[in-house]
Amino acid sequence: xxxxxxxxxxxxxxxxxxxxxxxxxxxxxxxxxxxxxxxxxxxxxxxxxxxxxxxxxxxxxxxxxxxxxxxxxxxxxxxxxxxxxxxxxxxxxxxxxxxxxxxxxxxxxxxxxxxxxxxxxxxxxxxxxxxxxxxxxxxxxxxxxxxxxxxxxxxxxxxxxxxxxxxxxxxxxxxxxxxxxxxxxxxxxxxxxxxxxxxxxxxxxxxxxxxxxxxxxxx
Ligand SMILES: *Cc1c(COP(=O)(O)O)cnc(C)c1O
Numbered sequence: 001x002x003x004x005x006x007x008x009x010x011x012x013x014x015x016x017x018x019x020x021x022x023x024x025x026x027x028x029x030x031x032x033x034x035x036x037x038x039x040x041x042x043x044x045x046x047x048x049x050x051x052x053x054x055x056x057x058x059x060x061x062x063x064x065x066x067x068x069x070x071x072x073x074x075x076x077x078x079x080x081x082x083x084x085x086x087x088x089x090x091x092x093x094x095x096x097x098x099x100x101x102x103x104x105x106x107x108x109x110x111x112x113x114x115x116x117x118x119x120x121x122x123x124x125x126x127x128x129x130x131x132x133x134x135x136x137x138x139x140x141x142x143x144x145x146x147x148x149x150x151x152x153x154x155x156x157x158x159x160x161x162x163x164x165x166x167x168x169x170x171x172x173x174x175x176x177x178x179x180x181x182x183x184x185x186x187x188x189x190x191x192x193x194x195x196x197x198x199x200x201x202x203x204x205x206x207x208x209x210x211x212x213x214x215x216x217x218x219x
Pocket of ligand 1: 022024045066067152193194195196210211212213214
């Protein structure tokens with residue numbers, strides 16, 4: 001079941017798009033099934049759940065933290081996390097930098113933008129990012145690497161609205177790329193698209209989709 005659903009999603013996405021299988025709330029056995037089918041990137045939105053699963057599963061899995069992250073929890077994932085999608089404050093970014101240094105590594109992160117109409121979604125505005133990237137604190141943070149942007153569209157049936165929000169995120173990505181990261185090849189990730197909207201996201205330039213229920217079933 002999981003294997004088939006995984007393949008159905010993979011069949012629909014072009015090669016340049018990375019699939020992060022969102023395994024939150026699902027048991028280790030579900031991940032093992034997808035792992036056996038070849039899937040290596042997994043996304044979790046809670047630190048404790050991510051750590052517990054990582055301990056039980058093969059070490060070549062790339063673990064993505066996709067949910068809101070509290071600064072005091074960064075230390076638990078800093079030794080091994082592959083990518084943090086949900087950086088939404090300078091304070092959090094600096095704590096990731098501090099914990100990465102302690103672990104002698106560079107942690108790749110994405111800047112989360114607020115693109116949805118809804119008030120509740122976390123994320124920066126473009127002005128805030130511009131300020132952050134120009135700050136000395138950021139320039140001195142040598143143990144983080146900004147690999148791109150992430151955003152979530154509104155939870156709605158209104159396809160035109162979803163498309164507009166993804167377009168906006170892609171504009172932000174392009175603008176940051178040309179202004180701040182033109183010589184940085186690693187700045188290449190536009191993380192957008194979930195089960196309900198990843199096809200639209202890919203049409204609008206997504207390079208990384210985060211898909212849970214279409215692979216593992218509803219939660
Ligand atoms: C849960 C979650 C997803 C996956 O959602 P599905 O609709 O199950 O595909 C993607 N991104 C984030 C940030 C999430 O929290």
